[in-house]
Amino acid sequence: xxxxxxxxxxxxxxxxxxxxxxxxxxxxxxxxxxxxxxxxxxxxxxxxxxxxxxxxxxxxxxxxxxxxxxxxxxxxxxxxxxxxxxxxxxxxxxxxxxxxxxxxxxxxxxxxxxxxxxxxxxxxxxxxxxxxxxxxxxxxxxxxxxxxxxxxxxxxxxxxxxxxxxxxxxxxxxxxxxxxxxxxxxxxxxxxxxxxxxxxxxxxxxxxxxxxxxxxxxxxxxxxxxxxxxxxxxxxxxxxxxxxxxxxxxxxxxxxxxxxxxxxxxxxxxxxxxxxxxxxxxxxxxxxxxxxxxxxxxxxxxxxxxxxxxxxxxxxxxxxxxxxxxxxxxxxxxxxxxxxxxxxxxxxxxxxxxxxxxxxxxxxxxxxxxxxxxxxxxxxxxxxxxxxxxxxxxxxxxxxxxxxxxxxxxxxxxxxxxxxxxxxxxxxxxxxxxxxxxxxxxxxxxxxxxxxxxxxxxxxxxxxxxxxxxxxxxxxxxxxxxxxxxxxxxxxxxxxxxxxxxxxxxxxxxxxxxxxxxxxxxxxxxxxxxxxxxxxxxxxxxxxxxxxxxxxxxxxxxxxxxxxxxxxxxxxxxxxxxxxxxxxxxxxxxxxxxxxxxxxxxxxxxxxxxxxxxxxxxxx
Amino acid sequence: xxxxxxxxxxxxxxxxxxxxxxxxxxxxxxxxxxxxxxxxxxxxxxxxxxxxxxxxxxxxxxxxxxxxxxxxxxxxxxxxxxxxxxxxxxxxxxxxxxxxxxxxxxxxxxxxxxxxxxxxxxxxxxxxxxxxxxxxxxxxxxxxxxxxxxxxxxxxxxxxxxxxxxxxxxxxxxxxxxxxxxxxxxxxxxxxxxxxxxxxxxxxxxxxxxxxxxxxxxxxxxxxxxxxxxxxxxxxxxx
Numbered sequence: 111x112x113x114x115x116x117x118x119x120x121x122x123x124x125x126x127x128x129x130x131x132x133x134x135x136x137x138x139x140x141x142x143x144x145x146x147x148x149x150x151x152x153x154x155x156x157x158x159x160x161x162x163x164x165x166x167x168x169x170x171x172x173x174x175x176x177x178x179x180x181x182x183x184x185x186x187x188x189x190x191x192x193x194x195x196x197x198x199x200x201x202x203x204x205x206x207x208x209x210x211x212x213x214x215x216x217x218x219x220x221x222x223x224x225x226x227x228x229x230x231x232x233x234x235x236x237x238x239x240x241x242x243x244x245x246x247x248x249x250x251x252x253x254x255x256x257x258x259x260x261x262x263x264x265x266x267x268x269x270x271x272x273x274x275x276x277x278x279x280x281x282x283x284x285x286x287x288x289x290x291x292x293x294x295x296x297x298x299x300x301x302x303x304x305x306x307x308x309x310x311x312x313x314x315x316x317x318x319x320x321x322x323x324x325x326x327x328x329x330x331x332x333x334x335x336x337x338x339x340x341x342x343x344x345x346x347x348x349x350x351x352x353x354x355x356x357x358x359x360x361x362x363x364x365x366x367x368x369x370x371x372x373x374x375x376x377x378x379x380x381x382x383x384x385x386x387x388x389x390x391x392x393x394x395x396x397x398x399x400x401x402x403x404x405x406x407x408x409x410x411x412x413x414x415x416x417x418x419x420x421x422x423x424x425x426x427x428x429x430x431x432x433x434x435x436x437x438x439x440x441x442x443x444x445x446x447x448x449x450x451x452x453x454x455x456x457x458x459x460x461x462x463x464x465x466x467x468x469x470x471x472x473x474x475x476x477x478x479x480x481x482x483x484x485x486x487x488x489x490x491x492x493x494x495x496x497x498x499x500x501x502x503x504x505x506x507x508x509x510x511x512x513x514x515x516x517x518x519x520x521x522x523x524x525x526x527x528x529x530x531x532x533x534x535x536x537x538x539x540x541x542x543x544x545x546x547x548x549x550x551x552x553x554x555x556x557x558x559x560x561x562x563x564x565x566x567x568x569x570x571x572x573x574x575x576x577x578x579x580x581x582x583x584x585x586x587x588x589x590x591x592x593x594x595x596x597x598x599x600x601x602x603x604x605x606x607x608x609x610x611x612x613x614x615x616x617x618x619x620x621x622x623x624x625x626x627x628x629x630x631x632x633x634x635x636x637x638x639x640x641x642x643x644x645x646x647x648x649x650x651x652x653x654x655x656x657x658x659x660x661x662x663x664x665x666x667x668x669x670x671x672x673x674x675x676x677x678x679x680x681x682x683x684x685x686x687x688x689x690x691x692x693x694x695x696x697x698x699x700x701x702x703x704x705x706x707x708x709x710x711x712x713x714x715x716x717x718x719x720x721x722x723x724x725x726x727x728x729x730x
Numbered sequence: 731x732x733x734x735x736x737x738x739x740x741x742x743x744x745x746x747x748x749x750x751x752x753x754x755x756x757x758x759x760x761x762x763x764x765x766x767x768x769x770x771x772x773x774x775x776x777x778x779x780x781x782x783x784x785x786x787x788x789x790x791x792x793x794x795x796x797x798x799x800x801x802x803x804x805x806x807x808x809x810x811x812x813x814x815x816x817x818x819x820x821x822x823x824x825x826x827x828x829x830x831x832x833x834x835x836x837x838x839x840x841x842x843x844x845x846x847x848x849x850x851x852x853x854x855x856x857x858x859x860x861x862x863x864x865x866x867x868x869x870x871x872x873x874x875x876x877x878x879x880x881x882x883x884x885x886x887x888x889x890x891x892x893x894x895x896x897x898x899x900x901x902x903x904x905x906x907x908x909x910x911x912x913x914x915x916x917x918x919x920x921x922x923x924x925x926x927x928x929x930x931x932x933x934x935x936x937x938x939x940x941x942x943x944x945x946x947x948x949x950x951x952x953x954x955x956x957x958x959x960x961x962x963x964x965x966x967x968x969x
Contacts, residue, residue, distance in 0.1 A: 721957075
């Protein structure tokens with residue numbers, strides 16, 4: 111009985127070995143018989159492996175061979191008839207072997223190329239797709255760690271290919287296509303997004319809210335510059351085509367310091383090349399006027415600029431609000447600058463201003479709150495001193511194509527918070543009033559410096575109706591807001607996508623990208639380190655974005671999360687022309703460098719010349 | 731009457747203005763159209779220029795690559811665009827009218843054409859600056875009251891919106907740097923403006939809009955002169 115069982119076992123093994131040998135022999139024979147196709151397939155496979163290409167690229171290459179094949183068939187049909195055209199691949203194959211036997215290899219390759227190239231590329235694509243799929247599902251590979259090693263190797267190959275692509279001049283245009291696509295960089299790999307060579311996003315996505323998360327030194331500024339320049343270039347192109355209003359970019363650099371000036375310089379050069387005629391640097395070169403806000407909003411903004419307490423301090427906040435409201439909405443009109451507001455907070459001014467036109471309630475409020483006037487004036491005097499003269503200018507956002515606002519968030523957090531609050535209020539008012547229509551992108555860089563007192567999510571929720579998109583960038587997930595609720599609100603409403611650079615804690619952001627279905631195969635370990643061919647597969651949900659990959663991203667590598675998919679890309683750095691911000695401005699960042707225009711002498715009369723050349727102004 | 735230019739000056743003039751029509755060339759040469767036709771024949775025979783009936787009116791003449799190279803003009807050779815013919819004629823007429831004045835000769839005025847200005851830009855993308863139709867430079871020490879000034883010349887055939895016209899006026903008169911300069915030099919606070927004044931030469935259709943725009947330009951209005959286009963600026967059929 112045992113002998114019979116052993117004989118059956120041996121027979122079964124011999125049969126399996128025979129079947130495998132026969133299969134391999136047949137496959138080898140077919141591969142040799144179709145040597146041209148086999149060679150092209152092997153070449154395609156090797157190229158795809160080396161460059162980390164998706165199988166789709168080989169299929170595309172095969173499709174591009176079709177015109178050649180069609181031309182070949184038509185040419186054969188014209189010269190030898192349709193029946194000959196149908197048989198020409200077979201004859202080409204025969205010719206190939208005849209020429210190859212005669213040692214005329216180039217001629218042999220030439221004869222069979224029209225048929226072998228597309229078929230070989232197709233076979234290579236199928237083999238490559240099979241290989242990827244087998245390893246992705248865990249069903250392929252000889253060793254348990256084959257799938258992991260394959261994925262890591264392919265990532266290196268894909269990253270190398272992407273770096274090579276962005277190194278080629280003109281390979282990633284800033285904007286292209288009819289849809290005004292913004293070229294950001296070269297695709298490394300993608301999941302759930304359409305694969306391509308150039309990573310791009312549509313202009314409309316730049317008109318939606320976006321979030322950028324990445325630590326220092328990961329290429330965040332390079333990415334932001336690219337996005338800003340693309341936004342400006344596409345916006346101007348659309349405006350020129352009558353498809354939209356001109357763009358306006360407002361950048362709040364909440365970090366400040368000399369680095370901010372250098373980035374401002376680079377930003378201005380880059381934007382200039384993208385078509386922005388003027389980039390104003392606030393407060394170094396241009397000042398905005400806070401006092402152009404509508405009186406009621408001005409009063410609210412002024413009160414919000416002062417940090418309030420709670421409990422008993424709330425009483426003083428109410429008093430302050432009442433006094434500021436009276437000073438700003440006085441019958442004489444709103445104050446024109448900070449000095450005028452302070453003068454209105456002098457004892458007696460409010461009483462005199464409202465003496466004849468104020469209501470009884472106004473007079474009562476002035477009497478009861480007047481004892482706090484000196485304290486309120488002191489707080490605002492201190493506030494204006496710390497804010498500087500950046501809000502006492504005469505400019506509006508309409509006076510430049512882009513504004514780069516430097517907030518000293520590293521040195522003076524409370525000042526930066528106040529400045530950010532005022533700038534955002536000014537911009538919202540500018541957008542809401544719509545006197546000059548612009549398609550606005552507000553970019554808040556290093557948001558964590560001002561997140562405590564800048565409820566950007568409130569702006570998020572009303573920004574779309576104002577034609578205003580908000581782009582928030584921070585070094586980590588926690589930099590996006592003080593509370594988890596705030597952070598979730600900001601990230602969840604980022605309809606334009608999330609740009610994720612290297613960061614030590616990517617999980618909260620990755621969770622927003624969701625999961626995808628993946629086949630997971632378990633196999634028996636026959637003898638370490640080899641798998642057996644038996645096992646089972648199951649479907650499971652895995653994160654779309656791999657957190658380990660995010661933690662190991664190199665400089666300039668970004669994961670773009672959008673609609674449940676992710677594209678990993680290598681950002682193409684924008685190069686710009688010569689320096690813009692003077693050395694003097696860099697060395698004295700806090701000083702306002704705007705010099706008064708020289709007095710223009712009265713222009714001489716040229717009427718005689720112009721009348722002689724063209725006639726008088728009112729002639730004809 | 732304009733000082734008669736010799737054929738080589740006319741060749742450069744033609745290159746600077748993208749192209750010009752035969753009647754203007756005749757005026758430039760100070761002769762008859764027959765003489766101008768003969769000059770054009772010589773140019774075309776030498777491969778320096780081409781001519782054709784691009785639109786209504788007289789034949790247009792423009793320089794070939796060889797012609798531009800002979801003049802030392804670093805421009806790309808191409809026939810004048812059909813959509814630009816009317817505008818090119820208007821600007822050429824304005825240049826000829828200004829050059830015909832004795833003050834222009836006495837003041838050694840120099841017309842820097844739009845084509846020369848644009849040539850400084852190279853092939854940068856999305857350049858959105860407004861480029862005037864010409865600049866007139868008046869060298870110092872010539873005795874004229876406006877010596878040392880630079881004027882921006884704008885020929886307006888069709889009316890734009892007032893807002894856009896005001897924006898262009900502001901840009902022209904606020905600019906401090908030359909065209910093609912470093913971005914930081916375009917608008918430098920404290921530096922003298924590049925254009926002392928802007929001369930608007932308007933068709934009857936555009937005159938009201940330009941006048942309204944000047945009224946809305948505020949302090950800049952004093953630096954804006956409005957005059958009608960020369961009588962021969964509008965396209966007319968060949969006689």
